[in-house]
Amino acid sequence: MGMPEIHVVQRDNRHLYEQYFDPYFRLRHDIYVKQRKWMALDRPDGREIDQFDTEDAAYLFCLDGGQLIGAMRALPTLMPTLMSDIFPYLAIRGPVHRADVYELSRIFVIPERRGEHAGPRIEMLLLTAIMEYGISIGLTGFSIVLESWWLPRFERCGWRAHPLGLPQMIDGMSVLAVLVDCNETTWKSLCTQIGLTNPTLTWHGLTGVNRQILPDISLLHSPTVQPAR
Ligand code: COA
Numbered sequence: 698m699g700m701p702e703i704h705v706v707q708r709d710n711r712h713l714y715e716q717y718f719d720p721y722f723r724l725r726h727d728i729y730v731k732q733r734k735w736m737a738l739d740r741p742d743g744r745e746i747d748q749f750d751t752e753d754a755a756y757l758f759c760l761d762g763g764q765l766i767g768a769m770r771a772l773p774t775l776m777p778t779l780m781s782d783i784f785p786y787l788a789i790r791g792p793v794h795r796a797d798v799y800e801l802s803r804i805f806v807i808p809e810r811r812g813e814h815a816g817p818r819i820e821m822l823l824l825t826a827i828m829e830y831g832i833s834i835g836l837t838g839f840s841i842v843l844e845s846w847w848l849p850r851f852e853r854c855g856w857r858a859h860p861l862g863l864p865q866m867i868d869g870m871s872v873l874a875v876l877v878d879c880n881e882t883t884w885k886s887l888c889t890q891i892g893l894t895n896p897t898l899t900w901h902g903l904t905g906v907n908r909q910i911l912p913d914i915s916l917l918h919s920p921t922v923q924p925a926r
Pocket of ligand 1: 807812
């Protein structure tokens with residue numbers, strides 16, 4: 698089995714990935730509505746699509762042998778976000794609106810590919826890939842509205858999350874807003890943890906996108922941030 702590929706999908710190359718969008722939105726419905734029971738996201742057509750799935754959204758699609766096995770969404774924070782439009786009260790100083798920060802949401806891995814496998818964990822691969830994406834397009838951070846169980850997971854893998862407010866109970870979940878650092882140090886540390894030696898993202902059809910080409914990981918400085926043990 699080859700290494701799953703992580704594809705950047707956004708406005709300019711979305712037409713190349715049209716076949717994946719219907720399964721993608723159905724998977725989101727299965728995972729968030731049926732499994733996690735986030736009933737506010739329920740839709741009669743069995744697809745979980747919200748007001749933030751616009752042409753400004755960027756997606757990472759994790760594909761293995763042509764099958765979508767995981768994904769994540771990134772929204773420019775200069776546009777409406779979950780934090781600005783749905784959960785503004787979670788950020789004490791107000792929602793993040795910055796050109797150099799994107800908001801992450803809807804990270805998932807299909808149930809049969811969760812946990813540890815022979816290769817790197819898909820979830821870790823996505824966390825590594827989104828750092829690579831952020832650095833490539835010049836971001837310095839990611840804002841996220843998340844459940845607090847993510848915090849120890851971020852801590853373990855070396856993601857540095859700064860709280861923007863206090864956790865609140867929302868629909869029985871402890872939820873808070875954070876800003877996560879996006880930098881080469883974190884990226885390199887993640888790559889080392891999962892055994893990646895090269896940038897991993899596939900940028901099909903995105904030659905027009907202004908981005909920094911990242912070097913081999915071995916050419917970067919040693920990470921100073923170590924994941925907590
Ligand atoms: N509540 C609390 N802890 C959770 C959790 C949840 N809903 N989902 C995952 N975790 C934590 C637990 O510590 C879990 O360990 P456990 O199985 O011993 O309880 C650990 O994460 C490992 O999770 P697992 O599901 O085995 O797989 P993973 O690490 O490969 O993938 C996710 C993690 C979140 C990507 C995967 O669980 C997923 O796709 N979940 C559904 C989508 C989702 O809820 N995304 C987050 C909000 S957008």
